[in-house]
Amino acid sequence: SGIGVQSLDLVFRCTVLLSVCTSPYRLEVYHRITRYILISFLHFFSFCCNLSPNLKLPPICIPSSLCALFLFCLDFSLPSPSLCSLLGSVPFASILASILKLSTVAIMPSYNIVVFAGDCCGPEVTAEALKALEVVQKCRNDIKFNFQHHNLGGASIDATGTPLTDEALEAAKSADAVILGAIGGPKWGTGSVRPEQGLLKLRKEMGTFGNLRPCYFAAPSLVDISPLKVNVCSNVDFTIVRELTGGIYFGERKEDTGDGHALDTEPYSRAEIERITRLAAHLALQRDPPLPVISLDKANVLATSRLWRKVVSEVIAAEFPQLKISHQLIDSAAMIMVKDPRQLNGIIVTSNLFGDIISDEASVIPGSLGLLPSASLSGIPDGKSKVNGIYEPIHGSAPDIAGKGVVNPVAAILSMAMMLQFSLGRPAEARAIETAVRDVIEAGIRTGDIGGKSSTKEVGNAVAVELEKLLLSQP
Incomplete structure (x- = not known):
C-alpha cells in the first residue's frame, strides 16, 4: 500500500x-x-x-x-x-x-536553477543550453534539475515596469545556480530605467563578486578563423578573473546637471581585493602544475591600483606561496594580448573596469563572441560550501540577428559546463559537454559566424545528440 x-x-x-x-x-x-x-x-x-x-x-x-x-x-x-x-x-x-x-536508482539530488532567458537572442541560445542539461538529467539517474523561469532586463521592463522584480531576485538568491541568456537592446534605450540596471542589481544582491571568462579554442580547427595568425594564437589558454561588485561601477557619481561636470569614483577595500585574489589562486591551483597568476592594474597612476598590487602580492605570499605571481600594467597587457597572448596563459586577475575592457578584447581571439562562456561566482568553489553563480555567454543580445535562427549557441552551452563544474560539483558532466561541443564543431556543424551554414537549433541538437552518446558510454 x-x-x-x-x-x-x-x-x-x-x-x-x-x-x-x-x-x-x-x-x-x-x-x-x-x-x-x-x-x-x-x-x-x-x-x-x-x-x-x-x-x-x-x-x-x-x-x-x-x-x-x-x-x-x-x-x-x-x-x-x-x-x-x-x-x-x-x-x-x-x-x-x-x-x-x-538500488540501481539512487536518491536524486535536486538542483533549483533559475533561468533568465532575457532579451532579443537570449531566449534562442538559452533554449539550446537547456537541451544539454536535459540530456545530462536523462543520462544520469543521480541528478535532477528544477527550472524556474523569470524575466530580467527588457523583458521584465515590458512586463512589470522594472528590470528585476523582487520575486525574481529572491528566486535567484535562493537557487543553486542562475542561467542568463542576454539582456538589453535599442528598444529600451538609455533612459532612467534600463535593462542593465537589473543585471547590476542581480550581481550585487547575489554577491557574485568574481567573474570568470576563459579564453581558449573550443575546437582545434577554430584557430583558422582567429583574426590573429595561427602561430600567434595557437595554444592560447587563460582565464580572466574580474572583480565584479566593487570599483568604479559602484562608486559615488555625479551626473552632469548642466554645468558641464560629471564625476565617477573608484573605491576598493582590502577585503574586496583579498577575496578576488583567493578566488584566482584557487583556480590556479586546480591545474597540475599550478598556473601562474597575473595581476593587471594601473599602479603607476591610480591609488586604488597601488592598493590592489600591494594586497594581491601579500595574499599570494602569505597564503599561496607555491604560486607564481606577476604584475602587469593594464595598457601593457592589452598590447601583449594582441602581440603574443600566450604570454598571458594562466589566471589573470584584475579590477571591475579593467576586467570589463580586457575581457572583451580577449573575446575576439577565438574568432567569435559566440564561442566563449562566463561565470559570475558568489564564493570559492572548493566544495566546502554552496556556491551560487550566474552563467551566461559573453555576447550581448544581438538584436540585429535575433529571431533569425543564426546566432551561435556554443557560448551558452559551454556556460552550462561551467555551471556543472563550479556550482553543482559535476566535473565529469562538464567535461562531457566541452567534448561534445568540440566534436560537433570539428564535424563541420557550425553557425555562420564561424564559417558554417547550420542554424542555432541544428547546432544545439547536434551537441545534445553527441553529449548523449558520450554520457551513455561513460560509467
Whole structure:
C-alpha cells in the first residue's frame, strides 16, 4: 500500500541516519535501536518482495543500504535472535540480491536553477543550453534539475515596469545556480530605467563578486578563423578573473546637471581585493602544475591600483606561496594580448573596469563572441560550501540577428559546463559537454559566424545528440 511504502521509506531513512551517526563501538542504546530498525526493515522488505515481486519501492542509495546492512550484520556486541530467525525464514542471498536490484536508482539530488532567458537572442541560445542539461538529467539517474523561469532586463521592463522584480531576485538568491541568456537592446534605450540596471542589481544582491571568462579554442580547427595568425594564437589558454561588485561601477557619481561636470569614483577595500585574489589562486591551483597568476592594474597612476598590487602580492605570499605571481600594467597587457597572448596563459586577475575592457578584447581571439562562456561566482568553489553563480555567454543580445535562427549557441552551452563544474560539483558532466561541443564543431556543424551554414537549433541538437552518446558510454 502507499502507506506501507511511505513507512518503509521513513524507516530506511532513519536507519541510514543512525547507521552513519553510530558505530558498533559507541553507545549501546543507539546500537540496539539501529539493529531493531534494520530487523523491521528486512522483515518488511522480504514481505513486500514475496507479496509482489514487481513492487516499485522508493529509490535506495547502494552505499547507504550496504552500510546499514553491514552494520546490522557485524553486530559485535550482542547476538540477535531476530536476525537468526529472519535468516532462517528468508534466504540472506535473496534479500541482498533484491536490495541491490532495487538500488540501481539512487536518491536524486535536486538542483533549483533559475533561468533568465532575457532579451532579443537570449531566449534562442538559452533554449539550446537547456537541451544539454536535459540530456545530462536523462543520462544520469543521480541528478535532477528544477527550472524556474523569470524575466530580467527588457523583458521584465515590458512586463512589470522594472528590470528585476523582487520575486525574481529572491528566486535567484535562493537557487543553486542562475542561467542568463542576454539582456538589453535599442528598444529600451538609455533612459532612467534600463535593462542593465537589473543585471547590476542581480550581481550585487547575489554577491557574485568574481567573474570568470576563459579564453581558449573550443575546437582545434577554430584557430583558422582567429583574426590573429595561427602561430600567434595557437595554444592560447587563460582565464580572466574580474572583480565584479566593487570599483568604479559602484562608486559615488555625479551626473552632469548642466554645468558641464560629471564625476565617477573608484573605491576598493582590502577585503574586496583579498577575496578576488583567493578566488584566482584557487583556480590556479586546480591545474597540475599550478598556473601562474597575473595581476593587471594601473599602479603607476591610480591609488586604488597601488592598493590592489600591494594586497594581491601579500595574499599570494602569505597564503599561496607555491604560486607564481606577476604584475602587469593594464595598457601593457592589452598590447601583449594582441602581440603574443600566450604570454598571458594562466589566471589573470584584475579590477571591475579593467576586467570589463580586457575581457572583451580577449573575446575576439577565438574568432567569435559566440564561442566563449562566463561565470559570475558568489564564493570559492572548493566544495566546502554552496556556491551560487550566474552563467551566461559573453555576447550581448544581438538584436540585429535575433529571431533569425543564426546566432551561435556554443557560448551558452559551454556556460552550462561551467555551471556543472563550479556550482553543482559535476566535473565529469562538464567535461562531457566541452567534448561534445568540440566534436560537433570539428564535424563541420557550425553557425555562420564561424564559417558554417547550420542554424542555432541544428547546432544545439547536434551537441545534445553527441553529449548523449558520450554520457551513455561513460560509467
